[in-house]
Amino acid sequence: MINTGSHLVAKNLARFKLITFDVTDTLLKFSRPPEMQYALAAKRHGCTDLNEPALAKCFRSNFKRMAREYPNFGKCSTYDWQWWWRTLVMDIFRESHAHLDHERLNRIADDLIEDFKTSDCWTKTEMADEILETARVHCKHVGIISNFDPRLRDIIGVMNLPTVDFIVTSYEVGDQKPGGKIFEHALSLCNSRVLPCEALHVGNTPHLDYMGAKQAGWSSVLVNIDSASEKGVSLDPEINPKHVFRNFSEFIHVLKTVELKW
Structure with missing residues (x-):
């Protein structure tokens, strides 16, 4: 002290x-890189052939795009912040792992929205x-x-x-x-x-x-x-x-x- x-x-x-x-x-900072957290969420839904470098590249490019097209997590658009993050997650996985179906992507996105509210994803x-x-x-x-x-x-x-x-x-x-x-x-x-x-x-x-x-x-x-x-x-x-x-x-x-x- x-x-x-x-x-x-x-x-x-x-x-x-x-x-x-x-x-x-x-x-606060992330307890693990976002791509690792995304991979962990996907694995819970049976996705095992995950390429974390590809996820990281897609995360960076899609986050920048979403921030540009829908600033402030979609605040001034017709969409809300949950739609913003769900869309980001789905686009990242579609771009890096095109074989994932919409239903599974939706479950992964919902999990990640909740995961990042927990202490597992953050450290001081x-x-x-x-x-x-x-x-x-x-x-x-x-x-x-x-x-x-x-x-x-x-x-x-x-x-x-x-x-x-x-x-x-x-x-x-x-x-x-x-x-x-x-x-x-x-x-x-x-x-x-x-x-x-x-x-x-x-x-x-x-x-x-x-x-x-x-x-x-x-x-x-x-x-x-x-x-x-x-x-x-x-x-x-x-x-x-x-x-x-x-x-x-x-x-x-x-x-x-x-x-x-x-």
Whole structure:
């Protein structure tokens, strides 16, 4: 357990009345790659000749296509989020394993929609509990802002993360990060007035989290930045390298030892 009473931590966070966190790859991450989870679901329905690399390739291409054609899990279309995920799953398997019949694909899709609500599919990132506890000690309001569908509340519940004041999903708000409305909505959920300059958002994606929060008038930090994205982060002149951390352990260490300039 970290010393959340550190004087320097308090000084670094003194200006903030609200701290919010992204979820996927920030507080939580998949316990196994999506293609492996898809293969496990298919095997439960008698599919044994599964090619996981093919599933992974089809997942990436079809997820991008669905996000482009039906943004925000279909929120502004005539379809709902469950249709969105069911269609994605079916298209992935049709493209990678064309012999699967519609009835079996439908059962696999239904299983996966439920599977990803459970703790079997998720694990906490390192020191996720500690950073939430630190935020709770030093700030009046702590929340979650995520581009996600309504299952997020179930997921947060089963993962036993420390309590937050609110959970904001893009689907329910009708706006995705980096859009400003989702950040405005988070401010409106605080039980006392919080100005944008009094809010800090913590996430792992430069465009959606860091720049989205900055454009909304908030402060922002990037965490859990892996080697694949470090080059892009370092080359972006709008991202302050002093606000980029490899993990929560590094972020907490800096909060305790360095006076940050926001």
